Amino acid sequence: xxxxxxxxxxxxxxxxxxxxxxxxxIGDDAAIINVPDDSELVLSMDTLVAGVHxxxxxxxxxxxxxxxxxxxxxxxxxxxxxxxxxLALTLPDKDLDWIEKFASSFNTLAxxxxxxxxxxxxxxxxxSVTVQIHGINPKGKSLRRSGANPGDAIYVSGxxxxxxxxxxxxxxxxxxxxxxxxxxxxxxxxxxxxxxGIALRDVATSCIDISDGLIADLGHILKASxxxxxxxxxDIPYSDSLKNIDNELAIELALTGGDDYELCFTIPDGLPEAxxxxxxxxxxxxxxxxxxxxxxxxxxxxxxxxxxxxxxLSYSHFV
Amino acid sequence: xxxxxxxxxxxxxxxxxxxxxxxxxIGDDAAIINVPDDSELVLSMDTLVAGVHxxxxxxxxxxxxxxxxxxxxxxxxxxxxxxxxxLALTLPDKDLDWIEKFASSFNTLAxxxxxxxxxxxxxxxxxSVTVQIHGINPKGKSLRRSGANPGDAIYVSGxxxxxxxxxxxxxxxxxxxxxxxxxxxxxxxxxxxxxxGIALRDVATSCIDISDGLIADLGHILKASxxxxxxxxxDIPYSDSLKNIDNELAIELALTGGDDYELCFTIPDGLPEAxxxxxxxxxxxxxxxxxxxxxxxxxxxxxxxxxxxxxxLSYSHFV
Numbered sequence: 001x002x003x004x005x006x007x008x009x010x011x012x013x014x015x016x017x018x019x020x021x022x023x024x025x026i027g028d029d030a031a032i033i034n035v036p037d038d039s040e041l042v043l044s045m046d047t048l049v050a051g052v053h054x055x056x057x058x059x060x061x062x063x064x065x066x067x068x069x070x071x072x073x074x075x076x077x078x079x080x081x082x083x084x085x086x087l088a089l090t091l092p093d094k095d096l097d098w099i100e101k102f103a104s105s106f107n108t109l110a111x112x113x114x115x116x117x118x119x120x121x122x123x124x125x126x127x128s129v130t131v132q133i134h135g136i137n138p139k140g141k142s143l144r145r146s147g148a149n150p151g152d153a154i155y156v157s158g159x160x161x162x163x164x165x166x167x168x169x170x171x172x173x174x175x176x177x178x179x180x181x182x183x184x185x186x187x188x189x190x191x192x193x194x195x196x197g198i199a200l201r202d203v204a205t206s207c208i209d210i211s212d213g214l215i216a217d218l219g220h221i222l223k224a225s226x227x228x229x230x231x232x233x234x235d236i237p238y239s240d241s242l243k244n245i246d247n248e249l250a251i252e253l254a255l256t257g258g259d260d261y262e263l264c265f266t267i268p269d270g271l272p273e274a275x276x277x278x279x280x281x282x283x284x285x286x287x288x289x290x291x292x293x294x295x296x297x298x299x300x301x302x303x304x305x306x307x308x309x310x311x312x313l314s315y316s317h318f319v
Numbered sequence: 320x321x322x323x324x325x326x327x328x329x330x331x332x333x334x335x336x337x338x339x340x341x342x343x344x345i346g347d348d349a350a351i352i353n354v355p356d357d358s359e360l361v362l363s364m365d366t367l368v369a370g371v372h373x374x375x376x377x378x379x380x381x382x383x384x385x386x387x388x389x390x391x392x393x394x395x396x397x398x399x400x401x402x403x404x405x406l407a408l409t410l411p412d413k414d415l416d417w418i419e420k421f422a423s424s425f426n427t428l429a430x431x432x433x434x435x436x437x438x439x440x441x442x443x444x445x446x447s448v449t450v451q452i453h454g455i456n457p458k459g460k461s462l463r464r465s466g467a468n469p470g471d472a473i474y475v476s477g478x479x480x481x482x483x484x485x486x487x488x489x490x491x492x493x494x495x496x497x498x499x500x501x502x503x504x505x506x507x508x509x510x511x512x513x514x515x516g517i518a519l520r521d522v523a524t525s526c527i528d529i530s531d532g533l534i535a536d537l538g539h540i541l542k543a544s545x546x547x548x549x550x551x552x553x554d555i556p557y558s559d560s561l562k563n564i565d566n567e568l569a570i571e572l573a574l575t576g577g578d579d580y581e582l583c584f585t586i587p588d589g590l591p592e593a594x595x596x597x598x599x600x601x602x603x604x605x606x607x608x609x610x611x612x613x614x615x616x617x618x619x620x621x622x623x624x625x626x627x628x629x630x631x632l633s634y635s636h637f638v
Contacts, residue, residue, distance in 0.1 A: 023359060024463065027543070029396035029527060030363035030454070032461050035354040040342060043437065044349035045405040045451060049444030077348035086364040088407070088449040118362065125368030126445035130407040132364060135349070142351050144343065208348060224346070 001096065003122050010103035011087070015110075015117045022084065022116055031118035033084060039136040044074035050127035054188075055170065060098050061105035062188035063129060068109050070211065071133040072192030073261040077209040079143040079201035080135035082113050082194065087120035088130040113194065143200060143207035143265070148225035152205050152266035152291040157193050157283050160214060161250065162186035162239035164257020179241055186239075190261035195282045200265055203275060207265040213256040218264050219298060225266075228294030233302045237286040255300075266291055320413065322441050329422035330406070334429075334436045341403065341435055350437035352403060358455040363393035369446035373507075374489065379417050380424035381507035382448060387428050389530065390452040391511030392580040396528040398462040398520035399454035401432050401513065406439035407449040432513065462519060462526035462584070467544035471524050471585035471610040476512050476602050479533060480569065481505040481558035483576020498560055505558075509580035514601045519584055522594060526584040532575040537583050538617060544585075547613030552621045556605040574619075585610055 001009065007026065017025035023032040035041050048067045050056055068085070075082045087106070091099070110117060115133075162179075166187040169179035193209075200207055206225055208217045214236075222229055233251060242250035269290070279285050300307055320328065326345065336344035343351040354360050367386045369375055387404070394401045406425070410418070429436060434452075481498075485506040488498035512528075519526060525544055527536045533555075541548055552570060561569035588609070598604050619626055 024461070028464050029393040030361045030399070030452075030461075032397075032456075033360040033362065034458065035360055037356045041352040041354055041360070042349045043352065043403075043405065043453075045407055045439050045449075047407045047409060047440045047442045047449070049409055049442050052442065052444050074348040078351075080349070084362075086362065086451055088364055088366045090366060090368055090447060120364050121366045121449070123366045123368050123371065123447075125371050125447060128409060128442075128444060128447060130364075130366070130440070130449045132405055132451040133349075134362075137351075139353065142343070142349075145347050 001094065006094065006099060007122055010099055011107070011117055014103070014107040019116060022118060025116060025118045033118070033134070035136065038139060040139045040142060042075060042078045042080040042135040042137055042142055043132065044071055045130065045132040046070045046074065047128060047130040058188065060102040064102040064106035065109055065189045067129040067131050068106055069190045069192050070261065071131045072113065072194060073190065073209040073211070075133055075135040076193045076197035077143065077207050077263060078135065078137065079141065079197045079204070079207065080137040081198060082115055082133055082135040084118045084134040085110065085115050086132040087117060088123070089120065090123045090125040090128045092125065092127055137201065141201050143197070143204050145206055145208050145221045145224035148206040148221050148227050148266040148291045149268070150227055150291055150293040151269055153269045153287050154218070154229060154231065154264070154266055154289040154291060155285045155287050156210070156214065156237060156262050156264050157196050157285050158260070158262040159237045159239040160210070160260050160262060161242045161254035161257055163190065163259035164253040165239060165241050167259065168253070183239060183241055187259060190259070192261060193263045193283060196263055196279065199279055199282055200263070203271065204265040204267050207263055210260045210262045210264055211258055213258040214264060215255045215298065216258070219296070221264065221266065222296045222298060226295050228292045228297040228299070229289055230292060230299045230301060231289035233300055233307070235286060235288045237284070320415065325413065325418060326441055329418055330426070330436055333422070333426040338435060341437060344435060344437045352437070352453070354455065357458060359458045359461060361394060361397045361399040361454040361456055361461055362451065363390055364449065364451040365389045365393065366447060366449040377507065379421040383421040383425035384428055384508045386448040386450050387425055388509045388511050389580065390450045391432060391513060392509065392528040392530070394452055394454040395512045395516035396462065396526050396582060397454065397456065398460065398516045398523070398526065399456040400517060401434055401452055401454040403437045403453040404429065404434050405451040406436060407442070408439065409442045409444040409447045411444070411446055456520070460520050462516070462523050464525055464527055464540045464543035467525040467540050467546050467585040467610050468587070469546055469610055469612040470588055472588045472606050473537070473548060473550065473583070473585055473608040473610060474604045474606050475529070475533065475556060475581050475583050476515050476604050477579070477581040478556045478558040479529070479579050479581065480561045480573035480576055482509065482578035483572040484558060484560050486578065487572070502558060502560055506578060509578070511580060512582045512602060515582055515598065518598055518601055519582070522590065523584040523586050526582055529579045529581045529583055530577055532577040533583060534574045534617065535577070538615070540583065540585065541615045541617060545614050547611045547616040547618070548608055549611060549618045549620060550608035552619055552626070554605060554607045556603070
């Protein structure tokens with residue numbers, strides 16, 4: 001099979017070449033989309049590189065899932081609905097078995113979100129995957145990092161630290177024993193919080209997905225919104241395995257580990273209980289702190305006793 | 320400098336974060352675009368990998384130029400106006416001097432086309448560059464591969480074979496001497512035919528850019544349009560250096576060499592001379608053959624004597 005035959009067999013045939021707002025999909029010099037008049041287009045691009053973002057031994061199905069999921073997560077953080085994707089896949093050789101497994105997993109996750117693959121590139125080289133994702137939102141409704149206000153409550157979805165713990169466990173199973181299968185799954189197959197993002201669209205004042213760790217990513221919100229934050233460490237939703245390890249290490253993994261792809265968002269304090277319950281019906285959320293007016297200053301408290309200051313970008317200072 | 324500082328210093332600061340239809344540029348989880356109501360969005364993505372699409376010794380300025388130019392060329396082939404780009408740059412190390420040269424060339428070419436860089440990713444790994452480009456066209460006006468009709472004249476812009484010859488010259492300067500500096504430039508810094516594409520928007524019945532070679536790319540038009548073609552070899556606009564080499568090799572380089580990034584297009588025969596002259600005022604064009612109703616069959620003629628049949632996809636059969 002040559003490049004065109006591989007694309008056609010494993011990818012193109014799995015998607016319509018025109019559907020709804022998609023005027024032209026895979027197979028020309030470019031794709032053509034008619035973005036609905038009442039919508040704004042929301043775009044993000046992420047690359048995963050072998051040996052850097054995933055292990056050389058990671059299964060093709062997991063690489064495919066994660067490469068799409070991390071892009072879905074960016075769309076979730078904007079409160080948008082994902083629609084169209086481009087895939088740039090660089091492979092060291094034409095291993096059709098590997099490509100079939102990759103494509104099967106990629107296409108399945110795409111189908112679950114009603115995404116259409118509209119183009120991309122298949123090239124020879126060291127293994128890496130770049131996905132560009134396009135979503136839509138009602139005009140002016142996209143969530144940004146810049147809208148947090150003093151007094152807003154800070155929330156995160158799900159639990160934190162599972163992916164970081166699973167990563168440590170794969171690297172060193174003696175020092176970091178027994179990550180649950182579910183936690184390993186969180187590393188390889190993160191669950192982009194699309195539904196939560198859409199539910200937050202009319203409520204949250206800011207939102208970000210946690211890819212680099214809570215401290216780093218909340219730091220981006222603080223910097224963009226020109227506000228500060230106070231977090232209560234005991235309110236952080238630690239992942240189950242972290243409860244069995246040294247407390248300081250658990251805090252570090254949950255706050256700086258990254259790869260969780262949960263959402264961190266701010267909402268005005270005192271929202272009706274019904275709205276919070278609606279969020280809870282989609283996925284668990286935890287109130288972890290409050291926004292204040294101290295520009296880009298992040299304070300971590302432990303049962304109300306101040307223990308650490310970190311500036312918005314200095315998550316590496318957190319030890 | 321960390322990832323964020325590099326992006327900010329070398330890329331983000333060179334572009335507006337909001338401008339016209341761009342609501343939000345670099346710096347959030349995703350960018351936000353308001354595509355004009357009367358426009359369709361035209362999207363393409365291309366990857367260049369070190370050692371595959373460019374030499375390990377190619378200058379960062381040339382890599383940057385080409386990575387953007389090949390994407391611009393896809394937009395040109397659709398007759399569209401380029402607007403927004405995402406850049407996924409994978410680098411083996413943080414060589415700030417290399418990054419500065421790359422960024423300077425990339426940003427300069429982007430500025431020449433009034434493009435705004437709206438996002439992307441900077442990752443560690445073997446050198447590769449993926450660009451996703453977004454253009455717009457009046458709704459329904461994008462050129463496709465599928466519209467060629469029997470009787471249409473086949474044209475190409477510029478001259479063919481320069482990039483392929485320059486490539487051979489770099490690989491083996493004894494066997495392939497003296498590519499002109501202009502020809503080497505065609506390999507490293509192809510000139511995307513944006514203005515020609517836009518001028519063709521209301522006239523051409525099909526269009527493609529020549530990235531894989533004339534035979535292969537015209538073959539895509541024939542397959543998509545379910546038509547055949549007859550080319551007159553003496554009408555091919557051979558690049559200057561090809562005139563000094565063996566005639567058969569010249570034909571091979573011009574017809575299968577690729578990397579020219581000229582446009583191949585079809586227009587109804589007998590267009591008013593004034594329209595053709597308008598094209599010529601933008602860049603030279605050459606009439607090289609005619610579309611017929613023989614499904615995907617390509618016939619090459621030499622001064623009206625039939626010399627070779629090639630099917631639409633079998634350009635590798637051309638020897």
